[in-house]
Structures are given as structure tokens and as C-alpha cells.
Amino acid sequence: MSGGLLSIEQAQARLMAQADASRIEDSESVALAEADGRVLAEAVCAAVDLPPWPNSAMDGFAFRHADLSRQPLPVSQKIFAGMHPGPLQPGSCARIFTGAPLPPGADTVEMQENAELLEDGRVRFAEPLPVIGRHVRPQAGEARRGEEVLARGTRLGPTELGLAASLGAGRLRVVRRLRVALLSTGDEIVELDQPLGPGQIYNSNRYLLHAWLRRLGCDVVDLGILPDDPAQIRTRLDGVAGADLILSTGGVSVGEADFLGQILREQGELIFWKLAIKPGKPLTCGQYRGIAVIGLPGNPASTLVTFALLARPYLLRRLGVERLEPLGFEVPASFDRLTASSRREYLQARVNEGRVVLHSNQSSGVLRGATWADGLVEVPEHRSFRAGEPLRFIPYAQLLA
Ligand SMILES: Nc1nc2c(c(=O)[nH]1)N[C@H]1C(S)=C(S)[C@@H](COP(=O)(O)OP(=O)(O)OC[C@H]3O[C@@H](n4cnc5c(N)ncnc54)[C@H](O)[C@@H]3O)O[C@H]1N2
Numbered sequence: 334m335s336g337g338l339l340s341i342e343q344a345q346a347r348l349m350a351q352a353d354a355s356r357i358e359d360s361e362s363v364a365l366a367e368a369d370g371r372v373l374a375e376a377v378c379a380a381v382d383l384p385p386w387p388n389s390a391m392d393g394f395a396f397r398h399a400d401l402s403r404q405p406l407p408v409s410q411k412i413f414a415g416m417h418p419g420p421l422q423p424g425s426c427a428r429i430f431t432g433a434p435l436p437p438g439a440d441t442v443e444m445q446e447n448a449e450l451l452e453d454g455r456v457r458f459a460e461p462l463p464v465i466g467r468h469v470r471p472q473a474g475e476a477r478r479g480e481e482v483l484a485r486g487t488r489l490g491p492t493e494l495g496l497a498a499s500l501g502a503g504r505l506r507v508v509r510r511l512r513v514a515l516l517s518t519g520d521e522i523v524e525l526d527q528p529l530g531p532g533q534i535y536n537s538n539r540y541l542l543h544a545w546l547r548r549l550g551c552d553v554v555d556l557g558i559l560p561d562d563p564a565q566i567r568t569r570l571d572g573v574a575g576a577d578l579i580l581s582t583g584g585v586s587v588g589e590a591d592f593l594g595q596i597l598r599e600q601g602e603l604i605f606w607k608l609a610i611k612p613g614k615p616l617t618c619g620q621y622r623g624i625a626v627i628g629l630p631g632n633p634a635s636t637l638v639t640f641a642l643l644a645r646p647y648l649l650r651r652l653g654v655e656r657l658e659p660l661g662f663e664v665p666a667s668f669d670r671l672t673a674s675s676r677r678e679y680l681q682a683r684v685n686e687g688r689v690v691l692h693s694n695q696s697s698g699v700l701r702g703a704t705w706a707d708g709l710v711e712v713p714e715h716r717s718f719r720a721g722e723p724l725r726f727i728p729y730a731q732l733l734a
Pocket residue numbers: 517518519521522534535536537538539582583584585586587588591612613614615629630631632633635697698
């Protein structure tokens with residue numbers, strides 16, 4: 334603890350425990366083309382050997398390695414990809430192209446750049462001669478029939494879908510989509526089709542989160558904007574049915590218009606509140622009528638950072654994803670920090686010439702820095718440091734996926 338605030342590790346551990354206790358067990362079968370971003374509900378095993386037969390990795394000549402002592406070798410057949418060749422005549426070679434099956438009896442391929450076609454039609458191979466097995470992609474070299482190639486709990490992306498397709502898996506069993514009820518609170522928040530009145534601002538968090546949740550494969554039920562009125566918030570929460578998570582923004586700090594924590598404490602359960610991070614301190618986690626609630630702070634950069642570091646891994650874990658860490662890598666700082674911060678900071682940053690540089694505006698009310706940044710840099714609490722010291726940089730490419 335840090336002055337009563339939870340560390341981010343403590344908060345993550347509690348959220349993971351909550352997620353583990355409420356993992357989604359239902360699954361559905363989806364076509365491969367629809368499976369991007371989803372999570373495997375069961376392992377994918379190879380239905381065939383991959384590759385199904387030994388084949389050539391090069392355009393060149395295939396032969397029995399032992400026959401190299403008899404070269405030059407006559408060419409006894411020509412094999413294109415898609416053919417089904419007969420056995421190789423002993424003492425000969427086969428003209429072969431990339432991806433074509435090796436003829437039975439051949440065990441080695443040499444690329445054509447290292448082969449000389451003599452006037453009599455025979456082929457001589459240049460020194461150094463290839464080792465046995467050169468340029469041959471062996472049968473089952475990538476996967477043996479029956480072998481598990483993608484574990485349950487794998488998040489599917491382009492590479493996983495490509496691998497599944499190479500095994501002929503046209504449909505995959507994935508965990509059903511999470512249903513997230515999204516709620517924006519604040520008297521000042523208006524929708525984009527409204528003109529801005531005095532004191533009002535547009536609802537940016539809704540769009541930030543909606544896009545991110547869709548990327549995570551969630552079904553989003555948008556509950557719209559709610560005023561800072563506890564009765565109305567309660568009524569709206571009472572109406573939520575069938576959601577796996579209520580995700581709200583705003584109203585979680587200590588102001589006289591911040592009601593979420595109080596509502597959870599009185600009508601639900603407040604699991605934790607307030608972390609030693611900046612931005613994002615008043616993050617709130619609880620339950621309301623048995624539905625998990627994550628209340629993100631309303632400042633847009635606080636919404637962004639807390640979703641990235643806490644809500645996102647929580648959602649993925651509920652879907653059964655195990656591998657959520659490690660995120661990021663160390664990069665030397667380009668700046669000094671001479672006064673220690675009491676909270677761990679996450680700053681909008683880029684890596685430039687091997688050093689972390691910061692956006693000029695790190696206000697938690699500002700999103701401009703996040704569109705400039707390539708990631709967040711983590712600045713440790715309770716200590717000063719100087720330029721050149723390593724800091725953890727977490728690319729948005731990882732966080733926004
Ligand atoms: N006395 C204290 N005041 C504050 C503290 C504190 O510890 N003591 N914490 C500050 C921190 S840190 C944060 S973060 C904010 C969090 O505020 P809330 O989560 O209660 O959010 P609101 O008060 O409703 O709004 C904060 C800010 O964000 C804007 N906002 C809210 N929703 C949206 C939206 N959907 N789209 C765009 N912008 C939104 C809102 O207008 C406010 O400017 O509290 C500090 N205060």
C-alpha cells in the first residue's frame with residue numbers, strides 16, 4: 334500500500350482473481366474469417382501433417398544425396414507444385430520448383446544457382462556440395478497430425494488464423510463474446526449530435542472505449558450518458574440485464590458529484606478504490622446485483638490508462654487468456670526526474686533514437702498526447718532518476734490490440 338492507495342500490482346492481482354472466478358465458459362463455433370480477435374475455447378490440433386509431404390524449399394534439382402558421387406546427373410523428371418511425382422530414377426535428379434513434392438527416393442535439393450546444366454543435358458553441382466536434407470521441407474516438419482498447435486485461451490490474430498488455415502481448420506470454437514454495458518456519467522457530457530451549451534463537453538470516453546471494446550471482441554451495450562444523480566444512476570444500473578461487466582467513466586473521485594463508489598458500497602460491493610498511479614488514481618472496482626463493475630476515472634487520459642492496464646487484461650482473462658504479460662521493454666530515459674512521485678506515472682511517450690521522449694502535455698484531461706505517443710512510459714514511484722536510466726516503455730501496439 335502507498336498512503337492507503339493500492340499499488341497497480343495489487344489492483345491487477347485482485348482484478349485477475351475476480352476474472353478467474355467468473356471466466357466465460359460458453360463457446361460458439363465461428364468461421365475462420367470471423368475469428369479475428371476472438372479467444373480459443375478449445376485447442377486446435379493438426380488434422381493433417383504439415384506439410385503433408387516432403388517438398389522443395391527452392392527452385393532447383395532434387396536427388397538422392399548418395400548419388401552426388403556420380404555427378405553429373407541426368408534429369409529424369411520435372412516437378413511443379415501441385416504435381417504428384419513418381420519415384421526418382423536411381424542415379425538421376427529431378428528438376429523441381431518451390432513447393433513441389435519431392436519424388437520418393439530424393440532426399441536433398443540444390444538451388445539452381447549452384448547447378449550447371451551441361452550441353453548433354455546432365456547437371457553438375459558446384460562445390461561446396463549440399464549436406465543431406467538441404468532445402469527439403471520434411472513431412473510434418475511444422476506439425477504432426479494430432480499435435481496441439483494452438484492452445485485453448487489463445488487470442489486469435491492474423492498469424493494464428495493463417496496457421497489454422499494451413500491445417501484446413503475452416504471453423505474454430507471460440508469463447509462467446511463478452512457483453513459489456515458502457516455508461517458515461519457527468520452532467521456536463523453531451524452526445525456529438527448536440528450543440529455544446531455553456532459548461533458542456535462532448536463525450537469522448539464513449540468512443541474511445543467503444544472502439545477498444547470492439548477490438549477486444551466484446552458486444553457493447555451502450556447505456557448512454559447519465560447525469561451525476563445517484564437515483565438515476567441506480568435506476569440505470571438496476572435495468573442492466575445479461576451484461577458480464579458494467580464499465581463506466583466519471584464520478585469515481587471524491588467530489589460532491591461523484592457517486593459510483595457510494596452506490597456500490599450501499600447497494601452492491603466495493604471491492605477496491607484508489608490506486609497509486611497517475612493518471613487513474615480513483616479507479617473503482619466492485620459488483621452491482623452480481624454484475625462486475627469497473628468505474629474508470631472520467632479524465633480521458635485516465636480512462637485510457639486505466640482501461641489499458643487494468644480493464645483490458647481483466648476482460649481478456651475472463652475470456653481465458655493466460656498470457657497477458659510481459660508487456661513492454663526497457664528504454665533509457667531522455668529526461669531527469671529530480672523529485673520523486675508518490676504515484677507510479679504513465680506518460681505519453683515515443684522512443685526516439687533509442688531514448689524515451691515525452692509529450693509536452695501530460696494532463697489527464699488531454700488526449701492529444703496519446704495520439705502523438707507510440708506508447709506509455711512507466712515512471713517509478715518514490716525515487717528520482719536521471720536521463721540514461723532505463724524505464725519500461727509499453728507500446729500502444731500491444732495495449733490497443
Ligand atoms: N480533491 C480531489 N479531487 C480530485 C482527485 C482527488 O484525489 N482529490 N482526483 C482527481 C483525479 S486523479 C481524477 S482522475 C479525477 C477523476 O474524476 P472522476 O472520475 O470523478 O470523473 P468526473 O469528476 O466525472 O470527471 C473528471 C473529468 O473528466 C471529464 N469527463 C468525464 N467523463 C467524460 C467523458 N465521457 N468524455 C470526456 N470527458 C469526460 C470531466 O468533464 C472532468 O473534466 O478527479 C480528480 N479530482
